[in-house]
Amino acid sequence: MKNALDEARILVLGAQVLLGFQYRAFFEKGYEKLGPAERALELGALLALLFTLGALFLPPARHRIVERGRDTARFHHFTMTVMRVVLLPFAVGLSFDLAIAGNRIAGPWAGAASGAIAFVAALALWYGHFFRTDRQEEEEPEDAVEDTPLEHRIVEVLTETRILLPGVQALLGFQLAMVLMETFPQLSRGVQLVHLGSLGFVALATIVLMSPPAYHRIVERGRDTERFHAFASRMLLLALALLGPGFAGDLYVVLRRAKYDGAALPVSLLTLLTFYSAWFGAMLILRRRRSGALRSRSA
DSSP: OOOHHHHHHHHHHHHHHHHHHHHHHTTTTGGOOOOOHHHHHHHHHHHHHHHHHHHHHHHHHHHHHTTTTTOHHHHHHHHHHHHHHHHHHHHHHHHHHHHHHHHHHHHHHHHHHHHHHHHHHHHHHHGGGGGOOOOOOOSOOOTBBOOOHHHHHHHHHHHHHHHHHHHHHHHHHHHHHHTTSTTTTGSOHHHHHOOOHHHHHHHHHHHHTTHHHHHHHHTTTOOOOHHHHHHHHHHHHHHHHHHHHHHHHHHHHHHHHTHHHHHHHHHHHHHHHOOOOOOOIHHHHHHHHHHHHHHHHHH
């Protein structure tokens, strides 16, 4: 199970650099020189990477809410499915960025070729393995539940915290640098205040994600306890709750900067609703169904 979470963390580390660039690109001076198609690609890449990160945060949310930190075959299958799905939007975002870079350097044909080559290479290397005849098939039933020792559960909740942290770092770095850019004063006062609110949410999420190590060292003196596991789980879920407005708020700022004034508010609210529905709503429904099924079996 830890290997699956570590692999998800690798994907987040890859996406965080691009996400920070995507947010920042809209406030660079060169953005004004982009044509309509290039601006659309920039926005498409940003949305693709937001989808990627939002989906990669699903396994930690499910593990805490539905499985309550236990290792189950169902959770392992879910994590693998998420990682298979998110590779596609990540490939889309990367290819869009390379298409823009190629176009700026060598013209439209080079841009199209750069994006297409990157997309095809990503699909071949990431999804081509499904066509192998010697790949391992799933044998474990989905309802299998492992007896997960406390120390393993603590390692996993800390690993899941590290899954969230890179995405938070990428956004927080952009948010702090953004106020120093020459284009920031061009935003209206209201949009600047939205950015300040988003910055506050993400900064709080960073503080929350860094609180389990402090708690573990100071309160528990480094010992693995159920109390620490519960605290770390709550902090992870609280950080997710704070990240939703942080991501959505600065998406609103970016859309206003890109002159999509009419779409800025509904798209941002829809993004926030999607994040909360996926991270919390769907997981709470799954937990309720799981609890009902267990009660039916015991009866």
